[in-house]
Amino acid sequence: MILAARLTPDSRSLGSRLLSPLRRASSLLPLAAAALCATPAQATTRSFVTTHESRVLAPGRSELAPWTTLRVGRSRYYSRLEGQLQLEHGLTRGLELSLFWNFETETQDVVADSLTRQVSRVTRSELSGAAAELKYQLTSPTVDALGSALQLRATLGPNHSALWARLIVDRQLGGWLFAANVGARLDLVPRRNASGAELATAFVLEPTLAAAYQLAAGASIGLELRAPLGLSGDEKSSTLFGGPVARVSDDRWWAALGVQPQLLAFSGDSDGSRLDLNGHERLELRLLAGFLL
Numbered sequence: 694m695i696l697a698a699r700l701t702p703d704s705r706s707l708g709s710r711l712l713s714p715l716r717r718a719s720s721l722l723p724l725a726a727a728a729l730c731a732t733p734a735q736a737t738t739r740s741f742v743t744t745h746e747s748r749v750l751a752p753g754r755s756e757l758a759p760w761t762t763l764r765v766g767r768s769r770y771y772s773r774l775e776g777q778l779q780l781e782h783g784l785t786r787g788l789e790l791s792l793f794w795n796f797e798t799e800t801q802d803v804v805a806d807s808l809t810r811q812v813s814r815v816t817r818s819e820l821s822g823a824a825a826e827l828k829y830q831l832t833s834p835t836v837d838a839l840g841s842a843l844q845l846r847a848t849l850g851p852n853h854s855a856l857w858a859r860l861i862v863d864r865q866l867g868g869w870l871f872a873a874n875v876g877a878r879l880d881l882v883p884r885r886n887a888s889g890a891e892l893a894t895a896f897v898l899e900p901t902l903a904a905a906y907q908l909a910a911g912a913s914i915g916l917e918l919r920a921p922l923g924l925s926g927d928e929k930s931s932t933l934f935g936g937p938v939a940r941v942s943d944d945r946w947w948a949a950l951g952v953q954p955q956l957l958a959f960s961g962d963s964d965g966s967r968l969d970l971n972g973h974e975r976l977e978l979r980l981l982a983g984f985l986l
Contacts, residue, residue: 737749737756738942738947739983740905740913740915740938740940740949741872741905741940741949741951742917742938742950742981743901743917743979744872744873744903744919745842745872745874746840746861746863747832747840747841747863749789749828749842750781750783750789751783752784752785752786754782754985754986755780755781755783756781756782756983756985756986757778757780757781758779758780758981759982760979760981761775761979761981762775762977763977763978763979765974766970766974766975767973767974767975769812770801771800771801771802773798773974775795775796775821776795776796776797778793779791779792787829788829788830789829790826791824791826791846792823792826793826795821795824795848795850797819797821798816800814801814801815802815803815819852821850821851822849822850822851823848824846824848825847826845827844828842828843828845829842834863834864838864840861841860842860843859843860844859844861852882853880854880854881855879855880856881857876857877857878859874859875859876859877860874861874862874868906869905870904870905870915871903873903874899874900874901876898876899876901877899878896878898879895879896880894880896880897881893882894894926895926895929896923896925896926898922899921900919900920901917901918901919902917902918903916904916905940911941911943912940912942915939915940916935916936918933918935919933919934919935919953920933922959929960931958931959931960932973933958933959934954934956935953935954936953938950938951945984947982949980950980952978953976953978953979955969955974955977958973
């Protein structure tokens with residue numbers, strides 16, 4: 694015997710009422726997926742050229758950032774043009790890896806003859822080194838009261854190598870962004886003398902302080918101060934640099950330009966000048982840019 698169940702009109706209407714919310718939810722799934730895919734990716738915009746901020750790239754995101762730095766003015770004619778290509782990639786949440794390739798061209802007047810003191814102008818160009826850097830965000834400036842991060846960098850080159858460590862803090866207050874860094878650098882320079890080869894070292898402590906004001910969406914102006922303090926080796930001098938910085942940006946790119954003249958030499962100043970023009974330059978200009986890949 695076969696039993697057949699017959700649905701009444703009331704049972705059909707009850708089933709329709711139960712299934713209706715499920716149908717509406719399933720119809721919204723494609724729209725939600727499209728909205729997620731259409732969300733624009735954000736580049737790690739930098740508002741300063743020597744002071745770093747705590748933000749890092751999201752996991753899986755990559756950014757290409759070319760740096761151009763011009764340093765001019767010493768006791769004799771001196772200019773150095775540095776090019777740096779940085780490739781950044783977000784590894785995991787809060788952790789970012791960067792690779793650097795460094796190039797430089799240096800022109801300066803040197804004493805060619807110690808007896809006649811004749812000066813000759815010499816130019817050299819080279820691939821000065823490559824570097825790897827890890828940056829870990831400890832706290833977020835948008836979620837926590839204070840943003841913070843730690844950077845570790847190793848640079849290897851034929852004539853100069855270095856180890857860097859930097860602590861970063863920043864804070865957003867309305868339209869103002871404040872940032873401070875404390876960096877420590879150990880320079881390693883191979884040298885050859887009469888007794889053979891040796892490795893000369895120098896230790897530099899470099900605090901920075903910066904502030905920027907957001908003018909409009911995608912634009913800001915600010916001021917940076919940087920004080921490289923040479924504590925040992927050939928870099929044993931203390932100076933203060935500072936000047937204006939401006940930034941423009943969009944969702945997928947940004948650019949920042951900073952001008953930093955040497956303001957004062959705390960130690961190692963040149964004869965007849967309040968500046969150190971033996972180990973540092975009179976003026977530094979730096980242009981940074983970033984492009985989300």
